[in-house]
Amino acid sequence: MVTFFEWFGDLGIFCGRLARSAFVPPCEARELVRQLDEIGTKSLPLVALAGAATGAVLTLELRDSLTVFGAKSLLPAVIIFSIVKESGPIITGLVVSGRVAAGIGAELGSMKVTEQIDAIEVSAVNPYKFLAATRVLACVLMLPLLTLAADFCGILVGWVTDTLVQPISLRLFLENGLKNVNFNDFLPPTFKTAVFGLIIGLVGCFQGMRTQGGTEGVGRSATNSVVLCSLFIILADVLLVRLIQVFFP
Amino acid sequence: MGESERIGRPIVIKALHKSFGDQTVLNGIDLAVERGETLAILGRSGTGKSVLLKLIIGLQEPDSGSIRVHGQEITGLALNELNEVRKKVGFLFQYAALYDSLTVEENVAFPLKRHAALSAGEQKERVRELLSSVGMEQHWEKMPSKISGGMQKRVGLARALALEPDILLFDEPTAGLDPITAREIGELILGLQEQRKRACIMVTHDMLNAKTVSDRLALMGGGDILAEGTFKDLQESHNEFVAQFLSNAF
Numbered sequence: 001m002v003t004f005f006e007w008f009g010d011l012g013i014f015c016g017r018l019a020r021s022a023f024v025p026p027c028e029a030r031e032l033v034r035q036l037d038e039i040g041t042k043s044l045p046l047v048a049l050a051g052a053a054t055g056a057v058l059t060l061e062l063r064d065s066l067t068v069f070g071a072k073s074l075l076p077a078v079i080i081f082s083i084v085k086e087s088g089p090i091i092t093g094l095v096v097s098g099r100v101a102a103g104i105g106a107e108l109g110s111m112k113v114t115e116q117i118d119a120i121e122v123s124a125v126n127p128y129k130f131l132a133a134t135r136v137l138a139c140v141l142m143l144p145l146l147t148l149a150a151d152f153c154g155i156l157v158g159w160v161t162d163t164l165v166q167p168i169s170l171r172l173f174l175e176n177g178l179k180n181v182n183f184n185d186f187l188p189p190t191f192k193t194a195v196f197g198l199i200i201g202l203v204g205c206f207q208g209m210r211t212q213g214g215t216e217g218v219g220r221s222a223t224n225s226v227v228l229c230s231l232f233i234i235l236a237d238v239l240l241v242r243l244i245q246v247f248f249p
Numbered sequence: 250m251g252e253s254e255r256i257g258r259p260i261v262i263k264a265l266h267k268s269f270g271d272q273t274v275l276n277g278i279d280l281a282v283e284r285g286e287t288l289a290i291l292g293r294s295g296t297g298k299s300v301l302l303k304l305i306i307g308l309q310e311p312d313s314g315s316i317r318v319h320g321q322e323i324t325g326l327a328l329n330e331l332n333e334v335r336k337k338v339g340f341l342f343q344y345a346a347l348y349d350s351l352t353v354e355e356n357v358a359f360p361l362k363r364h365a366a367l368s369a370g371e372q373k374e375r376v377r378e379l380l381s382s383v384g385m386e387q388h389w390e391k392m393p394s395k396i397s398g399g400m401q402k403r404v405g406l407a408r409a410l411a412l413e414p415d416i417l418l419f420d421e422p423t424a425g426l427d428p429i430t431a432r433e434i435g436e437l438i439l440g441l442q443e444q445r446k447r448a449c450i451m452v453t454h455d456m457l458n459a460k461t462v463s464d465r466l467a468l469m470g471g472g473d474i475l476a477e478g479t480f481k482d483l484q485e486s487h488n489e490f491v492a493q494f495l496s497n498a499f
Contacts, residue, residue: 026363034350111349118308119346123360123408124332 014128014206018136021129031134039100039135040142044149050095051150054087055079055158063165076168076177079158084181085189088151090237093196096139096146097229101204104135105225108208109218117209132209136201143197147190184248192240199232257320259284259416259448260305265314267300274300276472277314284415285446287438289459291494292469298452299343301469302418305450306340307331318416336364339409343421345401347393353380353404354389360411379407383437399430406437417441419451423458431455435462456495468494 058079066072108131111117120127159173207225211217260282267275274297282288290298303309305316307323316323318334326334347356357376361367367375380386383403388396393404402422409417422438423431435458442449442462453459459466460480467477468491476483476491483491 114344114349115342115346116348118303119340119342119348119408121308122306122335122338122340123363124335125360125363126328126332 010210011202011206014132014209015202017128018132018202018205021126022133022137024126024129028130028134031130032138035134035138036142038103039096039138040145043096043099043142043146046099047092047095047146047150048153050091051083051088051153052157054091054150055083055154055156056161058082058087058154059158059161063162073176075162076159076173077180079162080155080174080177080181081185083154083158084151084186086241088154089147089189089193089196090233091154092143092147092150093193093200093233093237094230095150096143097196097200097233098226100139101200101225101229102222104201104204105208105211106218106222108132108205109211109221112209112211113214113218127209132201132205135205136198139197139201139204140194141197143193143200144190147193151190188244188248192237192244195236195240196233199236200229203229203232257284258282259319260450261315261317262301262305263315263317265301265304265316266312267297267304267309268312273472275304275311275314278469278472278474280467280474282416282448282450284448285442286465287442287449287451287463289463289466290450290452290469291454291456291459291466293494294454296469297472298469299420302340302420302450302452305418306335306338336360336412337414338416338418339412339414341402341405341409341417341419341422343424344398345393345405347401347404347408349393351393352389353385353391353393353396356393356404357407357411359408364412375411379410380404382410382441383407397430399426399434402426402434403437406434406441410441415447417447417449419449419453421453421455422451423453423455431458432461434458438462 059075062075062078062082063072066075066078108117111131117127117131120130155174155177159168159170162168162173204225207221207228211221213220258281260280262278262280265275265278265280266273278301280288280301290301292298300309304311305318305323307326311324314324319337321334323331323334347353348359351359354376357379358372361372361375365372365375377386377389380389383406385400385403385407388400388404393401396404406422419438422434426434438449438451439462441447451459451463465478466480466483468475468483470490476486476488478486483495486492
């Protein structure tokens with residue numbers, strides 16, 4: 001129990017240091033761009049594939065279920081609603097947490113045990129700003145964009161799967177699917193992934209920068225980063241869905 | 250303020266204490282280094298030698314005691330003030346601690362980009378100068394993982410020299426190197442001292458290197474300085490631990 005509260009206390013101190021350093025010049029633009037590429041561009045194929053698989057599976061499962069209830073015509077709408085409102089964001093969050101949180105945890109952990117973080121400090125550069133703030137900001141910025149990619153691939157592959165069974169034009173599929181979708185159905189669920197990005201960035205950096213104990217410690221940091229990020233993303237999703245329902249009815 | 254501080258000793262340490270849990274690592278260390286002097290700190294593993302260096306550069310906070318760098322007390326300094334002190338101190342880490350994701354050139358340029366008011370061209374020229382001074386000008390494009398341990402130490406040294414510090418701290422500069430490369434690193438440090446008189450502290454297990462490079466040696470044990478002086482002074486010491494340490498070192 002003490003360790004549990006100690007962990008949250010340390011995370012609070014870490015967030016405080018990060019917040020203090022993030023808004024002080026100079027701007028680490030080059031490192032931020034590198035991280036946007038590392039976290040965003042390099043996660044894109046994985047996210048797109050996960051989105052596509054989700055679209056295919058949803059279509060296959062829902063087609064039979066809706067046929068049973070005589071509501072097959074609702075298939076495009078159910079697929080699009082389901083992907084845009086929940087599947088796309090949560091799949092993106094979990095896939096990116098697996099790839100990026102582990103990567104950040106392992107990279108910063110390795111830098112910690114090989115004294116590279118100390119070397120940054122000795123060079124009179126704040127590692128919280130240079131290493132952590134850039135990664136957290138990149139995660140926050142890239143998650144909504146990756147979610148859009150997952151949504152796009154999910155809907156497209158959902159249509160392909162549907163049309164293989166019963167041919168339907170993309171235009172008709174989208175018209176049927178998007179008929180009742182408004183901005184409140186689309187924007188809040190997409191932007192809630194910025195919170196997932198914040199969780200991935202913060203937990204990954206925090207676990208990495210507190211690594212102790214050589215290569216074993218690096219492995220532990222990477223694993224803990226993924227496990228904790230996934231857990232917090234799922235918990236945050238519950239809270240965020242309820243908040244979206246309240247504020248964007 | 251004592252006489253020595255008034256004439257400007259770059260590093261003055263007084264009654265320094267540091268513990269980790271129940272384990273006392275430094276138990277009231279007093280130490281001072283003159284300008285142009287190289288002090289080698291020797292001792293068995295785990296006696297707090299590296300901790301002492303990390304306290305001097307502000308990577309760790311002492312439990313009590315005083316550390317003055319260029320007359321400025323660094324314990325309890327705010328981060329931005331501490332960073333101003335750090336710019337005047339070069340630090341060579343035990344395994345060089347080069348940034349994996351940056352090339353040799355970018356590693357050396359790292360402190361210059363942030364703290365030196367140089368144009369891109371001047372910066373490049375300065376990096377080449379620094380790499381040339383450690384014999385690494387041919388390897389500027391390589392990643393740290395593609396060069397040997399000795400080469401990494403040289404690049405680490407070039408990076409430590411980037412901001413032209415008045416103080417240099419070396420943490421085991423010859424650890425993990427073969428005797429020939431270790432001697433080359435020692436000669437490099439000597440050469441740097443001849444070019445510009447800096448205050449240097451070198452933590453090492455390499456007695457031969459310490460004897461060659463340093464002006465003064467301090468032997469640590471039990472959280473304290475057990476003996477201090479020239480190599481000859483240590484040889485003549487009647488302290489049993491000092492005699493044992495020296496006899497085992499060669």
